[in-house]
Amino acid sequence: MSISTGTARARQSLPVEPEAGSRRLNTAKALQEAIGSQMEQDDSVFVMGEDVAAYGGIFSSTTGLLEKFGPQRIIDTPISESAFIGLGIGAAVEGMRPIVELMFVDFFGVCMDQIYNHMAKIHYESGGNVRVPMVLMTAVGGGYSDGAQHSQTLWGTFAHLPGMKVVVPSNPYDAKGLMTAAIRSDDPVVYMFHKGVMGLAWMAKNRRSIGAVPEQDYVVPIGKAKVVREGSDVSLVTLSLSVHHSLDVAEQLAGEGISVEVLDLRSLVPLDREAVIATATKTGKVIVVDEDYQSFGLSGEIAATIAEHDPALLKHFSRVCVPDVPIPYARELEYAVLPTAARIEAAVRTAVTA
Amino acid sequence: MTMETTEVTADLSTGQRLALLREMILIRTFEEAVLREYHADKSPGFDIGKGLIPGEMHLSAGQEPVAAGLCAHLETGDALTATHRPHHLAIAKGMDLRSLAGEIFGRESGLGHGRGGHMHLFDPATHFSCSGIVAEGFPAALGQAFAFQRAGTSNVAAAVAGEGAANAGPFHESLNLAALWKLPVIFVIEDNDWGISVARNASTSVPTNAVRAAGYGMPGVRVEGNDVEAVHAAAGEAVARARAGGGPSLIEVHTLRLWGHFEGDAQGYRPELADVPGRDPIPAYQRKLRDAGLLSEADLAEMEGEARTRVEDAVEHAKAAPAPNPAEALKYVFVEGE
Numbered sequence: 001m002s003i004s005t006g007t008a009r010a011r012q013s014l015p016v017e018p019e020a021g022s023r024r025l026n027t028a029k030a031l032q033e034a035i036g037s038q039m040e041q042d043d044s045v046f047v048m049g050e051d052v053a054a055y056g057g058i059f060s061s062t063t064g065l066l067e068k069f070g071p072q073r074i075i076d077t078p079i080s081e082s083a084f085i086g087l088g089i090g091a092a093v094e095g096m097r098p099i100v101e102l103m104f105v106d107f108f109g110v111c112m113d114q115i116y117n118h119m120a121k122i123h124y125e126s127g128g129n130v131r132v133p134m135v136l137m138t139a140v141g142g143g144y145s146d147g148a149q150h151s152q153t154l155w156g157t158f159a160h161l162p163g164m165k166v167v168v169p170s171n172p173y174d175a176k177g178l179m180t181a182a183i184r185s186d187d188p189v190v191y192m193f194h195k196g197v198m199g200l201a202w203m204a205k206n207r208r209s210i211g212a213v214p215e216q217d218y219v220v221p222i223g224k225a226k227v228v229r230e231g232s233d234v235s236l237v238t239l240s241l242s243v244h245h246s247l248d249v250a251e252q253l254a255g256e257g258i259s260v261e262v263l264d265l266r267s268l269v270p271l272d273r274e275a276v277i278a279t280a281t282k283t284g285k286v287i288v289v290d291e292d293y294q295s296f297g298l299s300g301e302i303a304a305t306i307a308e309h310d311p312a313l314l315k316h317f318s319r320v321c322v323p324d325v326p327i328p329y330a331r332e333l334e335y336a337v338l339p340t341a342a343r344i345e346a347a348v349r350t351a352v353t354a
Numbered sequence: 355m356t357m358e359t360t361e362v363t364a365d366l367s368t369g370q371r372l373a374l375l376r377e378m379i380l381i382r383t384f385e386e387a388v389l390r391e392y393h394a395d396k397s398p399g400f401d402i403g404k405g406l407i408p409g410e411m412h413l414s415a416g417q418e419p420v421a422a423g424l425c426a427h428l429e430t431g432d433a434l435t436a437t438h439r440p441h442h443l444a445i446a447k448g449m450d451l452r453s454l455a456g457e458i459f460g461r462e463s464g465l466g467h468g469r470g471g472h473m474h475l476f477d478p479a480t481h482f483s484c485s486g487i488v489a490e491g492f493p494a495a496l497g498q499a500f501a502f503q504r505a506g507t508s509n510v511a512a513a514v515a516g517e518g519a520a521n522a523g524p525f526h527e528s529l530n531l532a533a534l535w536k537l538p539v540i541f542v543i544e545d546n547d548w549g550i551s552v553a554r555n556a557s558t559s560v561p562t563n564a565v566r567a568a569g570y571g572m573p574g575v576r577v578e579g580n581d582v583e584a585v586h587a588a589a590g591e592a593v594a595r596a597r598a599g600g601g602p603s604l605i606e607v608h609t610l611r612l613w614g615h616f617e618g619d620a621q622g623y624r625p626e627l628a629d630v631p632g633r634d635p636i637p638a639y640q641r642k643l644r645d646a647g648l649l650s651e652a653d654l655a656e657m658e659g660e661a662r663t664r665v666e667d668a669v670e671h672a673k674a675a676p677a678p679n680p681a682e683a684l685k686y687v688f689v690e691g692e
């Protein structure tokens with residue numbers, strides 16, 4: 001395997017958010033396509049993780065790649081997360097571009113030292129002399145009764161720790177563009193896909209998990225949010241699967257003359273603070289919809305961002321998050337704590353009358 | 355340190371043999387009922403989040419010999435930690451079937467009042483627990499053994515996990531610490547040849563995990579053949595050693611994952627799939643006992659009938675139990691009044 005082509009590749013520019021065209025894919029296929037295309041062009045890219053080869057990834061992030069690239073580049077690992085994530089870091093330091101899958105983000109507990117003390121800090125500690133061009137790809141989120149150890153999003157935890165970029169696509173177009181950008185980035189990128197946006201046949205899905213995706217390579221820039229629906233009364237600042245629910249609510253309330261803007265953050269690190277301030281300035285009423293735990297996380301960061309810019313900007317602020325409780329198993333309990341469309345709708349109604 | 359292949363036909367009484375079979379039949383009957391209920395309302399198609407039993411479901415069919423053979427030596431006060439595939443061990447440890455079924459159905463009547471689910475069973479009555487994070491049951495067993503040792507009891511702790519888990523750091527850290535402090539722990543590896551889709555020879559650098567015991571200064575044995583009597587013999591030795599203050603042991607059992615890793619797993623990665631049903635340990639053990647003249651058709655019918663009655667009672671009880679109250683979703687985060 002050649003190990004020196006990575007950095008040069010990353011500097012070649014690709015189209016930025018081109019027209020989507022008419023070809024429709026689900027998010028899983030869009031993600032696989034981004035990995036496959038970058039692997040074809042750069043033989044320093046490889047994929048490693050549990051059940052990524054013959055199985056194709058438990059949530060289909062790598063389906064078909066073993067057949068295309070073989071077991072030297074699509075590599076099943078033992079259940080040894082510290083070892084293989086650390087191996088990814090070492091390989092990246094030597095110029096390879098590993099895409100390492102942590103099957104569920106919930107498992108970060110067994111390997112976090114490699115992630116936050118090593119992957120995230122080496123570039124800084126080396127005074128910029130050593131790069132770690134690695135993608136840590138992981139499944140997040142609940143809604144299907146997988147219990148407290150398999151349903152978390154935890155993006156706030158990763159975003160809190162300096163030195164790694166964090167991206168969280170909500171749809172097929174962004175999934176491809178952000179994965180392409182992540183592979184080509186010279187920084188470590190944590191790529192978090194919600195199981196519920198992948199379009200899996202065996203899980204309930206929103207129609208937004210299928211969408212138009214260009215066949216060509218392109219990037220969605222890391223650190224750039226997107227207004228996915230314009231509105232004037234209230235802003236929903238959100239990400240990942242909650243974008244789907246937020247858009248559903250916005251569409252429904254439009255019929256009643258309530259105009260809801262939806263901002264899809266897409267990246268948490270770096271956070272597009274300008275986009276947050278812009279939507280807050282426009283509506284003056286902000287609701288953060290976040291499937292992560294409420295306290296000490298993203299929703300507070302959004303409030304702080306706006307307040308630091310102009311404390312007088314907001315007429316209303318609220319959050320629809322997971323109250324600070326482990327994700328319950330029983331459906332009745334889980335749906336009481338997830339940011340459901342019903343909770344979002346109630347929050348919007350409160351905001352417009354505030 | 356030993357690395358032997360056990361093919362002992364242990365010196366068991368007929369009563370003990372029939373008890374092992376009875377336990378295995380109860381477990382299988384339970385797993386078949388969960389299988390039936392799990393799939394009953396997930397169609398058309400298969401939606402993992404739908405139905406009376408939603409979520410991931412890892413069933414233990416084929417691994418009954420491990421649970422029956424090990425737990426025959428465990429007392430109520432002994433601890434047992436298990437994994438994402440916990441039902442066989444929970445049942446053999448003596449967990450109340452209604453509480454177990456209630457939790458699997460996510461009911462208020464469940465062991466964890468529907469908060470935990472099938473991978474998160476915590477039973478103070480039987481000192482049983484499990485975790486959905488691979489290999490994380492090993493350290494907890496050490497702590498329970500430590501508490502028993504400090505309390506001056508002869509109780510022991512058993513930690514059971516798959517061959518996949520034996521490649522995770524906590525397994526190795528736990529073996530060292532248990533041996534160093536001579537803790538009364540029995541490590542049991544269920545080698546069912548697969549960690550989801552990854553074959554054991556693609557994940558494990560040694561031919562059997564029994565050899566790893568030597569590296570940590572404890573005895574290790576491998577039990578071949580998914581043979582409940584051989585498990586019983588090996589576990590008997592290890593439990594006795596631990597109770598007598600002789601420290602930890604490791605047992606690896608070559609067992610069988612009769613069904614998929616989880617329900618919905620098409621197992622396309624598994625080349626030996628066609629042979630799997632023929633390796634079912636329960637009919638094999640029945641045949642053995644029948645051929646030896648120890649098991650009559652009437653005995654078997656009675657065992658199966660009893661298992662069916664107990665299991666269907668548990669399932670009916672779970673179905674009739676109320677769902678947890680959504681207004682109480684935040685209950686149990688902390689101890690009330692603290």
Ligand SMILES: Cc1ncc(C[n+]2csc(CCOP(=O)(O)OP(=O)(O)O)c2C)c(N)n1
Pocket residue numbers: 050079081103107110438439486487488489515516517518519520544546548549550611615
């Ligand atoms: C730390 C961690 N990594 C990965 C997983 C995902 N996972 C769940 S079960 C499993 C395979 C376990 O194999 P094994 O230990 O052999 O047990 P078996 O399923 O065969 O009973 C994996 C990889 C997990 N739950 N925890």
Ligand SMILES: [Mg+2]
Pocket residue numbers: 516517518544545546547548549550
């Ligand atoms: Mg296994």
